[in-house]
Amino acid sequence: MKKIALQISPEAKAAYFSDFIKVAKKELLAVVGDITVNHINKGSLNFFELEIKHEDFERLLKLSFVQGIYAIDSELLQPLDITADFPLHDDFIFGSKFKGKTNERLTQMLINVGLATINAKPEQGISLLDPMCGRATTLLWAMQYGIKARGIEQDPKALEDIHRNLKKWTKLHRQKHKISDGFIGGSKKNGKFIDFTSADTGMRVVNGDARNTNHIFKKEKFDLLISDLPYGVQHFTTDKTRNPLSVIKQCIDAWKSCLKKRGAIVLAFNSNNPKRNALIEVFESNGFQTMSFSAPHRMSESIIRDVIIFKLKGTI
Numbered sequence: 001m002k003k004i005a006l007q008i009s010p011e012a013k014a015a016y017f018s019d020f021i022k023v024a025k026k027e028l029l030a031v032v033g034d035i036t037v038n039h040i041n042k043g044s045l046n047f048f049e050l051e052i053k054h055e056d057f058e059r060l061l062k063l064s065f066v067q068g069i070y071a072i073d074s075e076l077l078q079p080l081d082i083t084a085d086f087p088l089h090d091d092f093i094f095g096s097k098f099k100g101k102t103n104e105r106l107t108q109m110l111i112n113v114g115l116a117t118i119n120a121k122p123e124q125g126i127s128l129l130d131p132m133c134g135r136a137t138t139l140l141w142a143m144q145y146g147i148k149a150r151g152i153e154q155d156p157k158a159l160e161d162i163h164r165n166l167k168k169w170t171k172l173h174r175q176k177h178k179i180s181d182g183f184i185g186g187s188k189k190n191g192k193f194i195d196f197t198s199a200d201t202g203m204r205v206v207n208g209d210a211r212n213t214n215h216i217f218k219k220e221k222f223d224l225l226i227s228d229l230p231y232g233v234q235h236f237t238t239d240k241t242r243n244p245l246s247v248i249k250q251c252i253d254a255w256k257s258c259l260k261k262r263g264a265i266v267l268a269f270n271s272n273n274p275k276r277n278a279l280i281e282v283f284e285s286n287g288f289q290t291m292s293f294s295a296p297h298r299m300s301e302s303i304i305r306d307v308i309i310f311k312l313k314g315t316i
C-alpha cells in the first residue's frame with residue numbers, strides 16, 4: 001500500500017460547483033471501495049489523502065476530478081510522473097463547445113461509477129448506450145476508455161454537428177480513423193447514422209427516438225446505459241414537456257430489453273424535475289432496483305443535478 005495525495009482539479013469545481021469536494025469523494029469511494037479518505041487544503045489547493053495499491057493508480061487518474069497523484073513522504077508531496085492513457089486527443093471531448101453540452105467531467109464520472117457498479121473493466125469488451133446522446137460527449141468518453149459506444153439523438157442537426165466536429169479533430173490531430181454515414185438498412189424511412197472508428201474502438205450515433213431504442217439497436221445488448229436527461233430548459237423532451245418523466249416512462253421497457261442482465265443504467269438529471277423519488281418509483285415499478293449512489297450538486301437556482309443508478313431486480 002502507498003500513501004498518496006490526489007490533487008483535486010479546478011475542473012471539478014466547474015463541474016460540481018460548491019459541492020465539488022462532496023461529489024469527488026463520492027466518486028472516489030464508489031470506484032475504490034469504502035476506504036479512509038482525508039480531505040486536506042494546502043493554500044488554495046485541495047487534496048484527498050489515502051492509502052492505495054500501486055496497481056490502482058491508473059483508475060485513480062481516470063477519476064473525473066483528479067489532476068495529479070503525489071506520493072507522500074513524511075510531510076512532503078512528490079508529484080508522480082504518470083498520466084491517464086487515452087487514445088484520442090482531448091479535443092474530441094473538450095474541444096467542441098455547444099449549447100446544452102453536458103459537462104465533460106460529469107460525463108466521465110457517469111462512466112466511472114457505471115463501471116464500478118457492474119464491477120467491470122473496459123478491456124472486458126464493455127458496451128455502452130446513451131439513448132439521448134446530444135452531440136456525443138458520453139460516446140466519445142466511452143471511446144477514450146475503449147468501450148464500444150452507441151447513441152440515439154432526436155435532433156438531426158446534432159448528427160451534422162457530430163460529423164463536422166469529428167472531421168475537424170481527426171484532421172487537426174492526424175488521428176487515424178474511419179467515418180461513414182447512411183440510413184439504417186439503406187432506407188430513408190429509417191434513421192440516419194454516423195459510424196466513427198479509431199484506435200480499436202468505435203461509436204454509432206443514430207437519429208431517432210429513445211422510445212424506440214429496442215428497434216434501433218435490436219440486435220445489441222448493453223452493459224451500461226448512460227445518459228444526461230434533458231432538463232427541459234436547453235433541451236425539450238420529445239413531447240415538449242419540461243419534465244422528462246413522461247418520456248422515461250415510455251422508454252423504460254425498450255431500455256430494459258436492451259440492458260444486459262448484469263448491466264446498469266446511470267442517469268444524470270435535474271432533481272427538481274423529476275424528483276429523485278419519482279424516478280425511483282418509475283424504475284422500481286418496472287423491475288429495477290436503485291443503487292445507493294447519489295451526487296447532488298447545485299448548478300443554478302433551478303437545477304440541482306444528481307446521479308442515480310439502477311440495476312435489474314435480483315442482480316445486485
Ligand SMILES: C[S@@+](CC[C@H](N)C(=O)[O-])C[C@H]1O[C@@H](n2cnc3c(N)ncnc32)[C@H](O)[C@@H]1O
Nearest residue numbers: 101102132133134135137154209210235237238
Ligand atoms: C441534456 S441533453 C444531452 C447532452 C449530451 N450529453 C451532450 O453532451 O451533447 C439531452 C438530449 O436528449 C435529447 N432527447 C430528448 N428526448 C429525446 C428522445 N425521446 N429521443 C432521443 N433524444 C432525445 C435532446 O434533444 C438532447 O439533445
